Amino acid sequence: MTQSPAKGISSAVAEADPTFLSLTSVSKVYPNGYKAVDALDVDLPEGKMLGLLGPSGCGKTTTLRMIAGLVQNTSGHIRVGGRDVSQEPPHRRDMGLVFQSYALFPHMTVAENVAFGLEMRGISRRDAKGQIEEALEMVRLPGLGSRRPRELSGGQQQRVSLARALVIRPRILLLDEPLSNLDAKLRDEMRVEIREIQKRLKITTLFVTHDQVEALTMCDLVGVMHGGKLAQLGSPEDIYERPNSLFVAEFVGRTNKFRARVTGRNRIEIGSETFSADTQGRISGDVTATVRPHRIALTPDRDRGIVSNHTNAVRGRLLRVTYIGDLIQYDLDIGGQELKVEHHTLSSGPRHVEGEMLMCEWAPADMFVYGDES
Numbered sequence: 001m002t003q004s005p006a007k008g009i010s011s012a013v014a015e016a017d018p019t020f021l022s023l024t025s026v027s028k029v030y031p032n033g034y035k036a037v038d039a040l041d042v043d044l045p046e047g048k049m050l051g052l053l054g055p056s057g058c059g060k061t062t063t064l065r066m067i068a069g070l071v072q073n074t075s076g077h078i079r080v081g082g083r084d085v086s087q088e089p090p091h092r093r094d095m096g097l098v099f100q101s102y103a104l105f106p107h108m109t110v111a112e113n114v115a116f117g118l119e120m121r122g123i124s125r126r127d128a129k130g131q132i133e134e135a136l137e138m139v140r141l142p143g144l145g146s147r148r149p150r151e152l153s154g155g156q157q158q159r160v161s162l163a164r165a166l167v168i169r170p171r172i173l174l175l176d177e178p179l180s181n182l183d184a185k186l187r188d189e190m191r192v193e194i195r196e197i198q199k200r201l202k203i204t205t206l207f208v209t210h211d212q213v214e215a216l217t218m219c220d221l222v223g224v225m226h227g228g229k230l231a232q233l234g235s236p237e238d239i240y241e242r243p244n245s246l247f248v249a250e251f252v253g254r255t256n257k258f259r260a261r262v263t264g265r266n267r268i269e270i271g272s273e274t275f276s277a278d279t280q281g282r283i284s285g286d287v288t289a290t291v292r293p294h295r296i297a298l299t300p301d302r303d304r305g306i307v308s309n310h311t312n313a314v315r316g317r318l319l320r321v322t323y324i325g326d327l328i329q330y331d332l333d334i335g336g337q338e339l340k341v342e343h344h345t346l347s348s349g350p351r352h353v354e355g356e357m358l359m360c361e362w363a364p365a366d367m368f369v370y371g372d373e374s
């Protein structure tokens with residue numbers, strides 16, 4: 001049999017990007033019988049950053065702690081570089097951890113805090129000195145080694161815990177809501193900084209967060225969790241543009257949501273209005289339809305000629321205009337239902353006024369249909 005060139009290329013890609021962290025059917029049942037994580041499957045290539053995103057209580061921290069070895073998985077396999085580490089104690093797994101709460105020792109200096117992980121591994125003070133300074137430089141805190149944690153700002157303390165996680169040169173970096181205690185401006189800065197460090201070191205990273213902006217902007221892959229299960233795993237664009245369930249569509253980004261009825265192939269009805277959307281093979285039945293507020297164009301009703309087949313269009317009366325600064329939000333009444341529309345202030349063109357009749361239009365591809373099972 002001859003080997004096709006395509007196969008050669010795909011195997012080269014596979015070599016450059018092998019799965020490094022792999023969870024296979026990993027579950028956790030706590031001693032009280034509660035199943036916090038339910039048959040999780042995740043493959044993360046070496047050097048990539050995965051954002052585990054979901055609401056509070058969905059099992060993110062439990063997942064991270066199982067990978068770290070701080071919580072024993074009830075079933076399934078956790079593999080690092082092909083080797084099952086499920087039975088290994090935390091210190092043998094070579095993982096760097098950062099928590100929301102910093103978890104620094106208050107009575108130790110910054111340098112002693114950073115050195116802690118190295119000493120646990122039997123590295124002498126003398127050898128450690130250069131590594132500590134290097135780790136502090138990496139997080140842009142050079143020369144602050146003799147300070148105490150309480151003499152630092154929250155952002156600086158979180159940098160120290162990042163330095164402490166990185167100084168052991170871990171095989172995997174595990175971050176559990178590391179930015180949640182920081183104020184908004186600092187959070188923006190740290191987002192960029194953590195991502196830059198992660199890329200520079202090419203360190204395989206799991207980043208746990210309930211904040212969709214963090215997951216979408218920082219990560220190569222995003223796994224959305226819901227009730228202990230992985231609802232969707234994909235690139236940030238997949239997750240936002242092609243949510244595979246109503247849960248993901250609503251949890252990631254804002255969306256309008258309507259009860260609708262499928263009336264034929266790729267045709268749905270909301271109230272008495274008809275729209276086009278991919279009905280995923282359905283030709284009848286009750287569904288929920290969604291469309292994102294910023295994908296809806298508004299034009300004055302009088303400008304309308306014939307509505308094209310390629311567009312969904314509905315007349316609406318403008319109920320409210322809310323100016324948010326970078327955004328303007330319009331709430332419209334479309335035949336008894338409310339439709340939210342958002343435009344950037346720059347691109348919004350003429351401001352519409354309350355009471356105005358407007359034509360609301362969006363592409364069928366921007367409308368999603370979900371059955372009740374999702």
Ligand SMILES: Nc1ncnc2c1ncn2[C@@H]1O[C@H](COP(=O)(O)OP(=O)(O)O)[C@@H](O)[C@H]1O
Pocket residue numbers: 030031032034035036054055056057058059060061062063
């Ligand atoms: N030690 C425990 N015993 C029993 N239930 C727990 C324990 N730790 C966490 N849980 C429960 O497991 C679920 C998932 O928790 P967690 O992994 O911390 O979620 P997240 O980090 O997504 O907020 C929650 O309902 C939580 O109450």
Ligand SMILES: [Mg+2]
Pocket residue numbers: 060061062
């Ligand atoms: Mg948590």
